[in-house]
Amino acid sequence: MRFMKKKDPIKTYDARWEVSDFGDSEVLRLFEATFGYARLIEVDTLVFARDARLGCARVLEIGIEAAVKAGFRVIACFDPISTPLSYFIAMQTAGNHPNTMGLSITASHNPRQYIGIKYTVPGVVAIGYDCGPMGGLTKVKELYHDNSYVQKYREGGSLRIIGNPAEEYIRYTTELAGVEPKSFRGMKVVLDTFNGSAGPELYRALTRCGVEVSPIRLTPNGEFPTGSPNPTSQNKMDPAIQLAVQKNADLVLGIDGDGDRIVFGDQKGIFSAGFVMIPILKSILEKEPCADRYKILYDPKVNPLALAKWAELNAEPLLFRNGHSQIKGHMKEIGAMAGAEESGHFYHKLPIGDLQVSGENSLYTILLFLKAIHNQNEILHQVRSMQDQIYTSGEFNYYFPEDRVRDTALQAIIQYFNAHKAELATQSEDGIELEGTVVYKGVHKINGVITLEKEWYSAYVRTATNEKGIIRSYISSSGSSCGKKIKSAIIQLLANEFGGVEVE
Secondary structure, eight states, rough: OOOSSSOOOOOOSSSEGGGGOHHHHHHHHHHHHHHHHHHHHTEEEEEEEOBBBBBBBHHHHHHHHHHTTTOOOEEEEEEEEHHHHHHHHHHHHHHHHHEEEEEEEOTTTTTEEEEEEEEEEEEEOOOTTTGGGGGHHHHHHHHHHOOTTTOOOOOOOOEEEEOOOOHHHHHHHHHHHTOOOOOOOOTTTEOOOTTTTTHHHHHHOOOOOOOOOOOOOSOOTTTTTTOOOOOTTTTTTTHHHHHHHHHHHEEEEEOOSSSSSSSEEEETTTHHHHHHHHHHHHHHHHSSSSSSSSEEOTTSOOOHHHHHHHHHHHEEEEEEESHHHHHHHHHHTTOOSSEEEETTEEEEEEEEETTEEEEEHHHHHHHHHHHHHHOOOTTHHHHHHHHHHHHHHOEEEEEOSSHHHHHHHHHHHHHHHHHHHHHHEEEEEOOOEEEEEEEEEEEEHHHHEEEEEEEOOOEEEEEOOSSSSSSEEEEEESSSSHHHHHHHHHIIIIIITOOOOOEE
16 A cells, blocks of 8 residues: 555645655655546646746656656646746647646745645636535545545557747737737836746736836746745835836836736835726726626725725625635636735636636736826826825734634634724625635725725734644724734734734
């Protein structure tokens, strides 16, 4: 009988692990479980792609060898590319082979020692834990631990290696956005790609559109010499902002290691994702005017002022829980046009041929934003003005070695908000579990119209889904005095009363 570790690499949104955690046998077992799941949902074609991180090569090699032996048609791109570009390859492939599964080897914004796999199933639908056909990664995890399950190898497997399709991706995306070459002549942008894989494709696309790009950390480098490639981490974008001041740039863009997380900003700092969506929605409405209100999903951290502005733009903001795979699945289910998470993930309805995909295309997100502010420069000033009106804490996290203490501390935070007569919710209006508690004070929503009192705040508090013993908290408010007071009270509970330790 094969030796199996009790732990496994399956997380909420994908598979993710430190390279030292699992050897080749465990990685092979993960692929065997993946292929077993693929057979159950009638997949016949596998698309493999990778980003630049150092652990990708070995994982990719193990996966491709096992997939061919298992009898699958395998299409692989060996060049380091972004995750949105890997999704594009799956979209292209699905036109000829509808029963395609996509496997993107990446660990996103995590430090260099991590590696992982992001999954799509037929229809280029992202899956996660308890998300997707037969439970998605829940089924993969079940097969991984089932010692009676043995991968059946078959004849007929094949491998086709393709080149980097960045040119096709750029052409597809610029046409979808309605952007011509040199459309943005005169715009200046600082582009910080954190030595991730999206740098070359974004640089080529933006310069082709006429943007004067000042790049930072443009060369893909899996060593990530300046630390984890996460533009949303505190102070990570400071070098880009400083360069924007020197270059008198209009805009700052930060992209994570695999290219599906974006932050936008200017010479003064970074914008909240909710405000970033305002120019994007303007571009969508200009491109596809609609008499009905567009459904736009948002996660619990998007601030209420942004949501009020969305509603003014013929959008219907719909609350949904955190979760990249889950939010994309719900978008497809309800026919939403777009979605945003405060973590820097933006989602769109992406047509290709007869296929409609709900997912990420970072270049498309950027082009829609640029298009709006190029057509109406005052929009950027409006975004900055709104950003200056509010306070956001950023996510702050505290670790507790015992779950019992963690849960008691979380309940104390809930009691704090109850004492201040705030509105608390653990489900969306549609009854969907939010996997945490959303808090509103001075925020009112009636028939889709959002109104704010002079002083308002919102918060989202939860236990971490991927790490043990951690409470995550996030606050936005109408001013810094209100928000900082609440943050201070929460930290007082977490650190001083319950002995929590702050972690990144």
